[in-house]
Amino acid sequence: MSKTNRVKNLFLLLLCFSLVISCKTEDDLFVEKLDGGYTISEMTYKGESVMGSVMAAMLSFDNQDELLFKPPIIKDEIGKYEKYKWDFSKDKKDKYLLNFDSNHRYFNGAFDISFEVDSKNKQLKIILESEDTYINCTRLYIFENFNELKDNW
Structure with a gap:
């Protein structure tokens, strides 16, 4: 094998290796998508609004x-300084579930998550629903571009 072919083969090997290392899994992309801040527009517990x-x-x-989350500040209950752990799993339909571990009635257990794009108002939303809690949030994207984010939402 000539020196040129060895160099080409080495280059191809390094290129393939770097592509394999840099590939992100579906789970990695899910976690990356959630990272950031959200404003809550609606939140209910057992069907009653808790926004007050x-x-x-x-x-x-x-x-x-x-994996940490910071809940909203709720009067004398939760959210002032602490962050809580969260993780995720998939249900039988291969849909992601968020699992909060805060020991607070609003943020405990498994939540279905859905992602919505509001192109008219240029907003990215997540809807979180557990057996008792419903939360509708809008993503804050101060330094990011809506048109780039929406395609992966």
Whole structure:
């Protein structure tokens, strides 16, 4: 084999290796998509609105070092300083479920998650639903472009 062919083969091998290493799984992309802040427009518990008790209607996911979420501030109950762990699983239909571990009645257990694109108002939304809690949120994308984000939402 000539020196040129060896160099080409080495280059192709390195290229393939770097592509394999840089590939993200569907789960990686799911976690990446959630990372960031959201404003809560609607939140109910057992069918009753709890928005009157919400002092700061923000929900955020910080997924840099571990999977953490910061709930909204709810009067004397939750959300002032603490972050809580979350994880995810898939149901029998291969749909993602978020699992919150806060020991708070609003944010505990498994939540169905759905993603919606509101092109008219240029908003990206997530809907979280558990047996008792419903949350409708809008993604904050200050430094990001709506048109780029919506395609992967």
